[in-house]
Amino acid sequence: MISELKKFEFFKCKDLLYEQGQLEAKAVIEGVNPGRVFVDDINHPISGLIWLGNNDGFIFIGDEKNEGFNNELNNFIDNIIIPEAIKVGLTWFEGIGNHRKWNTTIEEVLKSRKLGSWNQRVYTLQKDDYKCNSELAIDQGYKVVKICETLFENNDFSIKNIEFLHSQILEFWSSFETFFCVGIGYCMIYKDEIVSICFSGFVVGNIHAVSIETIEGHRGKKLAQKIAKSFVTDCLNNNIVPYWDCMESNKPSIAVAENIGFKNVFNYIGYDFSF
Template structure:
């Protein structure tokens, strides 16, 4: 039987994490970012399923050959996950293994579904590889600024579209206080509107996952590259490590990462199936 852990019990799953696994899994189990954890055994878990708090997927951790856990997965997802997922608007189950040995298990367990897949690339950067220029070449009219509580609260209503910033941050963090305590962020402002943001989507230890979003009408002006440099510079100056995770098909994101000096450290596969077929 698969059961849900209380947040205070997440520590029981720390030893299930792969040493070179996904940052998101560590961030949730350490209680930094929100999420839910479902285990095979509440007292001594051997395998677990993490539901990321931003509803951006599920991560399998621990023993991929746990027959009891694997046997219960389909029933658990059909009866527990699907009804809750549809309530929050999820149309796809997106599952990832914290280590590559989960790949074969995921394919076998969910073989009754029309299982699709995609590839992800993870990059990291160190000071010696960082291609930082003393002066950022920011397009005329744009202003780069660090996200602070004053910006987020916007008490003077100087930012017209403040919800763009708030919604993105609160998608990955339980509160603004938690974000400012554990993460960092930068934004690009144009005519009193935030048009590009770069912030810690997840964080664990000294590692910060880079999350970037630029409004479509402002793309193509190297805003993402400049704002990412500011984020990376802040991280490295304060002995933190930026972590860049993107789809293999996202060539623009890969180009920005590699241009700055990020190096591809590992790749992994993600798997998906439609939840509509489970209703």
């Protein structure tokens, strides 16, 4: 039977994580970022499923050949996951394996569900690779500002769309306080509005996953690259390793990462099906 662990029990899954796997899985299990964890045995888990707190998918962890867990998965997805996912507005199941061996299992177990797939690329940036010399010119009127509590609270109402910043942070973090304790971020402001944001989405130790978003209407102006450089400079000055995870088909995102100096460290496959 697949059961849900309470947050204080997540530590039981530490040994199930693949060392070279996704940062997001480690961040949830370590209790840094929000998420839910479902396992085959609440006392001695062998296999599990992590539901990321930002609703950005599910990560299969542990033993991919665990027949007891695998045989229950479809029933569990239909009766527990899908009804709860629909409540929060999801229309797709997106799942990935914490290591490559899960790919065959996912394809076999979910083969009756019109399964689609995509490729994902993971990059990291080391100090020696950072291309920091070239100053990037952007249109007049845009300015980069570090995200601080004063900006966040917006007591003087100087930012017209402060809810954009709030919603982005709370998508990844359980509270603003938690973000400010462990994360960093920058935003691009234009005419009293935040039009682009780059911040720590997931954090494990000194590794910070980059989350970046630019409002439609301001894309294609190299704002993402400009703001990412501010974020990266801050990271490297504080011995933080920036971590960039994006779809292989997202050419603009890959271009931003590679133009700054990020190096591709591993790739993985994602799977999805519609509810």
